[in-house]
Amino acid sequence: xxPADVASxxxxxxxxxxxxxxxADQIDxxxxxxxxxxxxxxxIRAFRxxxxxxxxxxxxxxxxxxxxxxxxxxxxxxxxxxxxxxxTSLGTFSARFAEITGVSPTAYRQQAAERGGPAPIPxxxxxxxxxxxxxxxxxxPEKPAPAAAP
Amino acid sequence: MIKGxxxxxxxxxxxxxxxxxxxxxxxxxxTNDLKLDNGMRWLTVRPPGSENQELLLMDPLHSMLDQExxxxxxxxxxxxxxxxxxxxxxDCKGDHSTLAGRGVEFTQEPAERPYGVEAVMRDDSGNWYSxxxxxxxxx
Numbered sequence: 001x002x003p004a005d006v007a008s009x010x011x012x013x014x015x016x017x018x019x020x021x022x023x024a025d026q027i028d029x030x031x032x033x034x035x036x037x038x039x040x041x042x043x044i045r046a047f048r049x050x051x052x053x054x055x056x057x058x059x060x061x062x063x064x065x066x067x068x069x070x071x072x073x074x075x076x077x078x079x080x081x082x083x084x085x086x087x088t089s090l091g092t093f094s095a096r097f098a099e100i101t102g103v104s105p106t107a108y109r110q111q112a113a114e115r116g117g118p119a120p121i122p123x124x125x126x127x128x129x130x131x132x133x134x135x136x137x138x139x140x141p142e143k144p145a146p147a148a149a150p
Numbered sequence: 151m152i153k154g155x156x157x158x159x160x161x162x163x164x165x166x167x168x169x170x171x172x173x174x175x176x177x178x179x180x181t182n183d184l185k186l187d188n189g190m191r192w193l194t195v196r197p198p199g200s201e202n203q204e205l206l207l208m209d210p211l212h213s214m215l216d217q218e219x220x221x222x223x224x225x226x227x228x229x230x231x232x233x234x235x236x237x238x239x240x241d242c243k244g245d246h247s248t249l250a251g252r253g254v255e256f257t258q259e260p261a262e263r264p265y266g267v268e269a270v271m272r273d274d275s276g277n278w279y280s281x282x283x284x285x286x287x288x289x
Contacts, residue, residue: 006163009228013276016230020257020270050229 011036012050015043016058023062024086029055063087064100071109078105157194159206160234161227163275165193168207171274175252178205197237205234230276242267242283256281 015036019027032055033043047055063085070081079090082105087093097105162168172178178195181204185191190212194204210220210227226232239245242260246269250256257278258270266285272278 006224006228009225010276013228013230017255017257017272 008046009050011038012047015047015055016051019055019059019062023059023066024084026086026088027059059086060096061100064097067093067097067105068101068108071105072112078109081105154202156202157204157206158234159208160273160277161210161223161232161275162207162273162277163209163224163227165191165207165209167274169193169195171254172205172207175249175254199238199240227276230272230278232276233278233280236280236282237271239281239283242269242281246281 015032018032018035029044030040033040036043038046044054044056047053047058051058053061066085067081070076070084071078074081076084078094082090082093085093087096094104097108101108103111160168169180169183172195173180177198179198180193181196182192182194184193191209193207195207196204210223211217213220215223246256246260249271255272256269257272258268260267260269260281263282264285265282267283269281270278271281
C-alpha cells in the first residue's frame with residue numbers, strides 16, 4: 001500500500017491523540033474523521049493503514065488499558081471503572097476486557113493484588129505500548145476467570 | 151568513564167518550527183544554529199535546567215540519510231511513532247499548566263505514578279515525551 005503523506009499522517013496522529021486524551025468521552029468516529037478531513041470509511045482505512053488497527057479498536061484498547069491501571073491502583077468497583085473509562089455497558093466492558101487481557105476485570109484485579117507492588121514499567125510506556133499490557137498470567141497458575149460482578 | 155549523554159538527536163519535520171517550539175514554548179536555549187558545508191543545518195537546544203545536555207534537532211531530508219529513508223523517518227515522526235525520551239521537571243503539574251497555556255499538546259494530563267508525577271506531551275513535529283517529576287531524584 002502506498003504510504004500516506006506527512007500531512008495526512010499528522011492529521012491521523014491528531015485524531016489518535018484525541019482518542020488518547022478523551023478516551024472516556026463518547027467520541028464518535030465520524031466526528032473524528034470529519035476533524036481529520038476524511039470521510040468515515042476513508043478515515044478508518046487510512047487509520048488502519050497507519051496504525052495497524054481501526055480507530056474503534058484503538059479506542060477500546062485504550063479504555064481497557066486505562067481500566068487495567070484503575071483496577072490495579074484505585075479502590076473503585078468494576079462497574080464504576082467501566083463507566084469511568086467510557087463504556088456504557090458492563091457486559092460490553094467485561095467482554096472487551098477479557099478479549100484483550102485474557103481475564104475478567106475482577107480476576108485481573110485479584111491477580112494484580114497477589115503480585116503486589118506497582119508495575120516497574122513507567123505508565124507512559126504502558127500507554128504507548130502497541131500490544132497493550134504485557135501478558136499478565138504467564139507467571140501465575142491458570143485459574144478459571146470468574147464472571148465479573150454485575 | 152562515560153559521564154552521560156551530551157547530545158540526543160531528535161528528528162523533526164521543520165527546523166524553524168522546531169526551534170520556535172523548543173525555544174519559544176519550552177524555554178530551551180538555542181546553543182547552535184549553523185549551516186554546514188554539506189547542506190545540513192546543525193541546530194541544537196539546551197533544556198533550561200541542564201548544563202551539559204543538548205537536543206540536536208535534525209531534518210531527516212538534510213541529514214546523513216538518503217532521501218527515501220528520510221521520507222520514511224518523516225512519516226514515522228508525523229504519525230507519532232517516535233519518542234526521544236523523558237523530560238524531567240521539578241513541577242509536573244505547574245509546568246503542564248504553563249505549557250498547555252502556550253499551546254503545547256499533551257496526550258496525558260499529569261497523573262500520580264509510583265515513581266512520581268507524569269504527563270505525556272508531543273512536540274510540534276509529533277515526537278512524544280514523558281514529562282515526569284521523579285519522586286526519588288530530587289529536583
